[in-house]
Amino acid sequence: MRVVIAEDLFLLRDGLVRLVQSYGHQVVAAVDSGPAALEALLKERPDVAIVDVRLPPTFSDEGLQAALAARREVPGLPVLILSQHVEQLYAGELLADRDGGVGYLLKDRVLDADQFIDALTRVAAGGTALDPAVVAKLLGRPRRADPLATLTERERSVLSLMAEGISNTAIAARLFLSEGAISKYTTSIFAKLGLHADDDTNRRVRAVLTYLSATAPDA
Amino acid sequence: MSNVDMEGTMGLRHAWQGLHRSLVLAGLTAPLPVVAVPVGWFGTLFVATWTDGRHAPWAVRALVTIGQVLVVLLWVASALWMTHALTSRPLAEAARRRARRWFGLDLTVGYAAPAPVTRMATGFWWDGREYHKSEREARRRAAMNARFHDPQVKWDGLWALVAGVTVFPVTALPLVAAGVGVWLAGSGRTVIGLLILIVALVAGVFAGGVFRPVAVRFLGPAAGARLRQLETLQADLTQTQAAELERIERGLHDGAQARLVAMGMSMQAAERMVDADPEAAKAILAEARASSRVALEELRSLVRGINPPVLVERGLVDAVRALALDVPVQVTVHAAVPSRPERPVESAMYFAVAELLTNVTKHAHASQVTIDLGYAGRELTATVTDNGVGGVPAPATSSSRVGSSSGGSGLAGIARRMAAFGGRLEISSPAGGPTRATVSVPCVL
Numbered sequence: 001m002r003v004v005i006a007e008d009l010f011l012l013r014d015g016l017v018r019l020v021q022s023y024g025h026q027v028v029a030a031v032d033s034g035p036a037a038l039e040a041l042l043k044e045r046p047d048v049a050i051v052d053v054r055l056p057p058t059f060s061d062e063g064l065q066a067a068l069a070a071r072r073e074v075p076g077l078p079v080l081i082l083s084q085h086v087e088q089l090y091a092g093e094l095l096a097d098r099d100g101g102v103g104y105l106l107k108d109r110v111l112d113a114d115q116f117i118d119a120l121t122r123v124a125a126g127g128t129a130l131d132p133a134v135v136a137k138l139l140g141r142p143r144r145a146d147p148l149a150t151l152t153e154r155e156r157s158v159l160s161l162m163a164e165g166i167s168n169t170a171i172a173a174r175l176f177l178s179e180g181a182i183s184k185y186t187t188s189i190f191a192k193l194g195l196h197a198d199d200d201t202n203r204r205v206r207a208v209l210t211y212l213s214a215t216a217p218d219a
Numbered sequence: 220m221s222n223v224d225m226e227g228t229m230g231l232r233h234a235w236q237g238l239h240r241s242l243v244l245a246g247l248t249a250p251l252p253v254v255a256v257p258v259g260w261f262g263t264l265f266v267a268t269w270t271d272g273r274h275a276p277w278a279v280r281a282l283v284t285i286g287q288v289l290v291v292l293l294w295v296a297s298a299l300w301m302t303h304a305l306t307s308r309p310l311a312e313a314a315r316r317r318a319r320r321w322f323g324l325d326l327t328v329g330y331a332a333p334a335p336v337t338r339m340a341t342g343f344w345w346d347g348r349e350y351h352k353s354e355r356e357a358r359r360r361a362a363m364n365a366r367f368h369d370p371q372v373k374w375d376g377l378w379a380l381v382a383g384v385t386v387f388p389v390t391a392l393p394l395v396a397a398g399v400g401v402w403l404a405g406s407g408r409t410v411i412g413l414l415i416l417i418v419a420l421v422a423g424v425f426a427g428g429v430f431r432p433v434a435v436r437f438l439g440p441a442a443g444a445r446l447r448q449l450e451t452l453q454a455d456l457t458q459t460q461a462a463e464l465e466r467i468e469r470g471l472h473d474g475a476q477a478r479l480v481a482m483g484m485s486m487q488a489a490e491r492m493v494d495a496d497p498e499a500a501k502a503i504l505a506e507a508r509a510s511s512r513v514a515l516e517e518l519r520s521l522v523r524g525i526n527p528p529v530l531v532e533r534g535l536v537d538a539v540r541a542l543a544l545d546v547p548v549q550v551t552v553h554a555a556v557p558s559r560p561e562r563p564v565e566s567a568m569y570f571a572v573a574e575l576l577t578n579v580t581k582h583a584h585a586s587q588v589t590i591d592l593g594y595a596g597r598e599l600t601a602t603v604t605d606n607g608v609g610g611v612p613a614p615a616t617s618s619s620r621v622g623s624s625s626g627g628s629g630l631a632g633i634a635r636r637m638a639a640f641g642g643r644l645e646i647s648s649p650a651g652g653p654t655r656a657t658v659s660v661p662c663v664l
Contacts, residue, residue, distance in 0.1 A: 054528075060533065061533060084522075085519055085522075085523070085528045089529065089537060089540055089541040089544060092544075108512055108515045111508060111511065111512065137545065
């Protein structure tokens with residue numbers, strides 16, 4: 001994969017470059033500011049980008065804004081956002097265009113290299129990778145007119161793992177269920193959420209998006 | 220008894236009453252002039268001896284004279300300062316009692332109570348202003364601060380000064396005159412003596428009159444009240460701030476710091492075991508990694524408590540939106556704020572809304588909350604409305620000495636923190652709901 005990295009802390013940027021390279025991917029640009037990130041994303045059109053939320057020059061949400069701007073130019077441009085903290089607000093904004101190919105993880109998830117690269121690969125493939133911290137918060141929100149209300153407890157936990165971007169095999173392993181059982185759950189989730197025949201990845205993304213929009217902020 | 224007799228008795232009583240009041244008032248206002256005059260007089264005499272019989276050009280003499288005047292003024296000022304510290308408060312209180320008895324003037328004022336002392340995590344004691352090593356020292360200093368830094372006592376000092384140059388001479392003069400009259404009458408010059416005595420007695424009847432206007436202007440709490448309120452606010456803020464620092468320090472000290480030490484130790488152990496028992500080493504390293512994650516989480520929540528990241532990155536409106544997403548109640552946010560307010564205002568507003576929202580989720584049993592952020596008439600407002608049970612008592616807005624009471628939590632805490640920015644908290648909460656709480660801060664956007 002061709003990867004763009006935008007991170008202002010030298011140590012972390014260097015570490016990310018080496019991490020990505022050690023898994024056999026190619027880092028085409030490693031930049032340290034918001035404008036540079038936007039430029040690199042639009043010029044390089046990478047297979048996936050790793051972007052820190054907070055970047056110079058303003059040290060506000062420069063990175064997130066660059067990613068959103070790039071995705072407006074290039075719909076579905078896969079971006080994995082890294083942050084020192086995760087906010088549902090930001091997750092909602094990232095997922096709002098419903099194109100998939102987004103990830104939003106806490107920075108410390110890079111400590112588990114395998115899982116991190118796995119998430120990166122999923123995002124590159126058009127899937128989602130949401131941090132368990134975001135998902136946990138979303139799950140804890142009771143909502144009126146909740147399309148998720150019809151889901152059973154088990155279906156909810158399967159959906160929340162899907163939202164994190166985990167494959168059926170891995171979900172099966174986590175919940176100590178067979179893969180067949182998981183696909184039965186996913187089918188019933190798709191049915192309950194009114195999502196029909198499409199390719200599986202997209203349907204998964206849409207299920208997650210439904211899940212998110214059911215819990216999205218009222219502006 | 221004839222009318223004349225009656226009038227005579229009345230007159231005599233008036234005269235006696237006047238003399239008595241003059242006596243009391245002169246006594247109550249005497250300390251400062253009584254100290255200042257001799258100190259000034261003898262001081263002048265003393266400094267004059269420094270230059271007795273010396274000859275010098277006039278310019279040098281002028282400079283020396285200025286110096287001498289300044290030295291005398293310094294002496295008088297320090298003498299007055301010490302007298303004030305010891306006498307102003309009791310004398311002002313006595314004068315207030317007189318004013319109430321004679322004119323029915325209600326001049327109730329409040330004096331500061333010693334601030335409570337608290338032990339910090341570092342082991343030092345905090346008296347509201349400074350740190351001390353021992354509790355006893357902290358208490359002593361708190362008592363001293365309350366005594367000498369009380370704005371009401373300073374105000375009392377001004378009263379003593381003003382009364383010393385107005386009430387004192389006016390009331391003391393008839394007394395002196397009466398004394399002189401009696402002495403003259405006794406030493407043979409009867410007519411002139413009696414005449415002076417009568418004039419003194421008549422003057423004495425009216426002399427007390429000067430007391431009332433001065434008392435109304437300088438004995439009341441009027442100017443002291445705002446000062447005291449600000450002082451209370453300052454004490455609260457320092458107290459809150461100190462508590463906050465303590466919390467952060469404890470969080471770092473007991474949490475992340477300890478974890479990092481533990482991690483270092485684990486790694487050291489793993490380093491030693493890596494050849495002998497690689498499996499055990501791996502287990503230890505895995506544990507260390509888990510520990511680093513927990514440390515990060517702790518740091519994260521600490522940072523959130525100090526300055527929420529979204530507030531830094533996006534400002535008040537989005538921070539409140541993010542806040543709304545985090546509570547388990549349906550929250551609708553309406554915002555019409557043209558631009559970002561100044562950071563401290565923004566932060567105060569944010570934490571006020573956060574606290575209100577916490578209150579709602581804890582106590583209101585509400586299912587629907589609306590937050591309105593708006594800016595109008597140079598005022599930033601946030602209104603939190605819920606459909607809960609209501610019946611929230613309005614926060615105490617009196618300037619009662621706080622710190623001794625709730626210490627900074629809840630609605631009173633919000634009200635106090637808003638007051639620091641000239642803002643306020645208003646609550647309308649009839650039993651049965653709905654509850655509407657509005658915080659507003661003046662600011663320019």
